[in-house]
Amino acid sequence: TQLLEQSPQFLSIQEGENLTVYCNSSSVFSSLQWYRQEPGEGPVLLVTVVTGGEVKKLKRLTFQFGDARKDSSLHITAAQPGDTGLYLCAGAHTNAGKSTFGDGTTLTVKP
């Protein structure tokens, strides 16, 4: 069974603070996705990383894929209340079926 450990599980911070969410696995993935989900809605894709060592930026969000393609991080700079939500990472394999999802990080940004 492939596991994708995501940490922290819960995070509550003040507006303006920085934070990092981690996803770690012993498995190598061909790609990794990060999603954000708000209550009562489906997860929305934020980014897909494919290349080991790859760094992608989406405004205040920075995503990094580990060199060995086993781990990834999401860093948010100057968090805002609108960043509140459940963040999910998912590891995938080329031509494989299902992806492996982390347990999620519930982020609350207080104004």
Next chain:
Amino acid sequence: GAVVSQHPSRVICKSGTSVKIECRSLDFQATTMFWYRQFPKQSLMLMATSNEGSKATYEQGVEKDKFLINHASLTLSTLTVTSAHPEDSSFYICSARDPSGGAGETQYFGPGTRLLVL
């Protein structure tokens, strides 16, 4: 980006009835779709993988006779909860893989269906 729709968004039904949920890929063809169940403040729990033109692959512990999946076309998969009971109340989400994208294994999610069984 790829768009996946789900219908209905919310459904309330009586115990013992069956409920059908539709998942559609709107701007791409999806040979593979997935059905998830999600409990409050938890991650996604994969129920089954739906393959166009073939039988679905169910995860361990998921009753295939209770959760019927049909993937009759490249843009539509349906999940039917048969003889629903209150314990089936949950948030059901589908996703689809867009094979034409650069990272063909990326899943795009529908908006989810909130099922409440009375």
